[in-house]
Amino acid sequence: MQALALWLDKTLSRILLALLIFVSGLLFAVGFITNKFEANIYDYRRQELKRIVEVARHSIDPVIIQYRAGLLSRQAALDKVRDNVRSMTYSDLFGANYVFMSSYQGIMLVQPFEPSLEGSDQSQLKDAYGLPIITSLIDTARQGEGYVTYYYHPPERTTQPQQKVSYVVGIPELEAYIGTGMYVEDIQKSYKAFQLNLQGIFLIFFMLIMAAQYTLLRPMFSSYQLLIQAFDRLRNNPDTALLLSPLIYRKGSEAERLVTGFNALLADMWAKSAAMQQAHEELTQSHEELTAGNEELMALYTQLTDANELLRKSEERYRLAMEGVNDVIYDWDLRNNKIELSARLNDILGLSGVEGGDGYTQWAARIHPEDKGVREQAMLDHFAGKTPYYAAEFRVMSQAGEYLWVLSRGKALFDTAGRAIRMAGSFTDISEHKKREAEIWRLAYRDPLTGLANRRLLTERLRSELVMAQGGQVCGAMLYLDLDNFKLVNDSCGHLQGDQLLIEVADMLGKVVDEHHLVARLGGDEFVVLLTNVCQTADIVQYAEKLLKALSREVNLCAHSFFLSVSIGIVCYPLHGAEVDEILKKADTALYAAKNAGKNGYRFYEASMQETLIHKLNMERSLRAAVSNEEFLLYFQPIVYLETGLVSGFEALLRWNNPQQGLVAPGEFIPLVEESGLIVPIGKWVMRAACAFARKLTNMAYADTYVAVNVSVKQLASEDFVPMVRAALHEAAVPPTMLELEITETILMNSECLTTNIAKLKELKDMGVRIALDDFGTGYSSLTYLKQLPIDVVKIDKAFVDDLTEGGKNGPLMGSIIALAHNLGLKVVAEGVETEEQRKLLREWQCDSIQGYLISRPVPEAEVLKVCMKSKDS
Known part of the structure; x- marks a missing residue:
């Protein structure tokens, strides 16, 4: 102890x-x-x-x-x-x-x-x-x-x-x-690697402190040692005591004062000695002081040499540490704005000479102007003690002129007054990480086809607008756009051409709508324009009319001409709602009203529109129940030979006997059947019922007639269509020749499915089923399709027949169509014949058969026999 x-x-x-x-x-x-x-x-x-x-x-x-x-x-x-x-x-x-x-x-x-x-x-x-x-x-x-x-x-x-x-x-x-x-x-x-690196840094830091302490304190300890030795000699033998020279110490320092005091004490002791001894001792002391001074000078020189060697080794270890890491290491002296940067910076930015003491000026000048504020604020927060460390992401221009993203981190050293005097840290190149982040953001917030904002980005932007609107800060409007008859483009030209048209529409919207508004694509042919801070109805209407004008044009796709138009539903906020789902729902309702109003127009949302939509939903629900409740029935309209007046066949027409409403008009529910997808199960029922009716015609001795059934595009596209027809014929035990399938031209215009559709029709025709091209002249008729299709009959649309007696120009065209069909070996049926004059003209042009109110309206099955008897009598 x-x-x-x-x-x-x-x-x-x-x-x-x-x-x-x-x-x-x-x-x-x-x-x-x-x-x-x-x-x-x-x-x-x-x-x-x-x-x-x-x-x-x-x-x-x-x-x-x-x-x-x-x-x-x-x-x-x-x-x-x-x-x-x-x-x-x-x-x-x-x-x-x-x-x-x-x-x-x-x-x-x-x-x-x-x-x-x-x-x-x-x-x-x-x-x-x-x-x-x-x-x-x-x-x-x-x-x-x-x-x-x-x-x-x-x-x-x-x-x-x-x-x-x-x-x-x-x-x-x-x-x-x-x-x-x-x-x-x-x-x-x-974590272990981080721990070892951190321990290594602290070990180096400790060694540097030890070296500095040793260098700074050694002269002082040497001075103390000399004084202690002098006092020891004085205590043991006053005669051998030596004076110490104060000249080797800084004037006024503690060592100089100690030496001076010691010499004064020693001089006082010598004054008491004999005069003869004093002169000799002074001479001896002077010699010894000179010797001691020389030894002290040699010791100081040795100490300086050792300190320089330690400093060189320390700097070498520091340089190896900076060059060994992948990041740029920096040491910034904040007092004189000098920064030391590792050579790794040259590899990242392609610079040279920046690692010197004046590198801060070159480095700071390359930071992107938009990022300087972010970096400086993060640094000020750290210097103010608000954050435990400094961290900021910003862009720096490389020597090639390209901006690279870096993550800068650091830790400051503070003086006793709390001022930051030094900061050390690193720069990490995060450019690839930023590119991946941008790509992920694009996938999450952008429509992959058009590059417009997607539903997610629209929802977030609209939610933000609605929050501000509730505080009375902003107002605006949302325009819900849907291309009219876009399905016809897809069916006619295929989805690739349809996608190209959507891209062109997106480009048109981008040119019409100002940059501070948002244009988004929700999917399919639905687009949204979010007008921010546009509150006056007149301004909203002006925007809607600009959009209608820009998108109303003729476009040429797959050798066909289409008239492009758009319907727009408009909702204003906060007037029409404060929630995103509410705004979207009401905009969709307004869009539905614009479609029903004739398309190529716009409608503002009104509360009454909701009632119309509810009626549509209720009707769709009733239609689904009607399938299982067997509420459907068939009416039949006769088709007669023009020359003899005898019945050649019947067209089966679907009717809906609703328990609450009675017979519902076909124009009211048939479009909804198509839209809802119920056409496939209902079409299957129609096919079986029509074949069963054909069986009854055979039993009534009308086996030489046929029953015509309309076929939709969704039915023909189903994989089991041909087996379904075959099964219905087999179940009713009727020959295929008593069945005629009526198809429209638009069914065949989808280039992607054309070959498949023709193959199905050819298979049915090979069975003996008659194929008729319905509504001829209303679509995109072409001789190429007429030659390719395996059809037996051409049915001319009612619109052509009406024009015959109204001073129209369709007379010569009608004669040409009939002659062309006959040259191709096809029979011709004229639909919608209502007057004797029409029948007379059609007979002159040698039309084969006619159908219309002149002969009979569509009748229920119980009245078919009367119609047949009437045709025989006439």
């Missing part, structure tokens, strides 16, 4: 002990910080997994919306989603990673890093402890989203199974889910 006390009584010992305590506290703080960092990085990594999966989920929303709208089959939607997910690989501080996709049945759909697994059944896959992996992922995805933890072998590693955390989100529409995962071991390795 006494030895310890003596050791602690030394000044050097106390300084070393204080430094040791300071370093121990610093190491404890480092350990505490790194432990906190480990916990924080784990939580951050989990949140990053969730964010990546959510962004990936939002990026496939356009495909899901198209699938829900019926624009894509389930398989097509699944293929598009798989293609999108397969491209979603990414890299971060922990290495390369990917987004995977699997079905609810456990089939691996997308595995970018192991594509050989795609299509395999992984439902029985278990982790290293026998727990089901895929089942847990599917259960979590079916509930919506969440984390799943299990143990699994990391790829391309021979280590033991490691804990893995995955985050998944379900896609119920496709009965699939997507997700991504991480190995906890990677986070721990990253």
